Each structure stands twice: as C-alpha cells, then as structure tokens.
Amino acid sequence: MIEGACHCGQVRWSVPGDPEWLTSCTCSYCARAGALWAAYPARDVVLNYAPLAVIRYEHGGRSLAFISCGTCGCTTHYESNDPAPDTRMKVNMRMAVNYDFTHLSLRVFDGADSWRYLDE
C-alpha cells in the first residue's frame, strides 16, 4: 500500500501498490501543479479528508475536479464526476509518504494539445 498526504496532512489518500507508470501532463493546470499522476480504478483509491477542507477546481467544462488542500495548497488528486466504481482516478504521487517512485517509468501526456501520450 502507498499512502499520500498533503503537506499539512489534512488531505490523505492510499492506493494498493505501484501504478503502471507516472504521467506528467502538459495541460494548463497540471503543468502549474507539477503533478506526477498515478492512475487507479476509483474503487482502489481510499480518500480521507473533510469536504470543507479542500478546494475543488473544475475548469473548461471537464468531467473532473482537481482537489487541493485548502490550508497548505497541495494538489493531492483528481476526482471524476462520474460515480461509476471503475472510473479511473489519479493521485499525485508527489504526495507519497515514505515511498520512492523513482523506479517507475514517466510518460508525458500532451494534455495541452493532442491529448495523446508523446511516446505513442
């Protein structure tokens, strides 16, 4: 199990193990957040935070919300607005606690333009 937390610890997640790869996305939000995304089925992601403790940020009519801690500002994960349990969810592996992710491969997703992985 891998556990993640924002800097102040109010927003926490856990996932069962290594993701297949980490994604660095070039879209206008992810590039700013500096996130390294790890994808899991939503049913495998355990979230622990108080709803009023976070900022939910949606933009561009997308079907997802970026979640950031309202106190320390770290972007911890994003949530799909689709409630189906097999929906893919991504956590920001930069929040991982006591977990070395440097063995994972890093893929760049061109969210700014083509919406494809650049290694495809």
Ligand SMILES: [Zn+2]
């Ligand atoms: Zn925090």
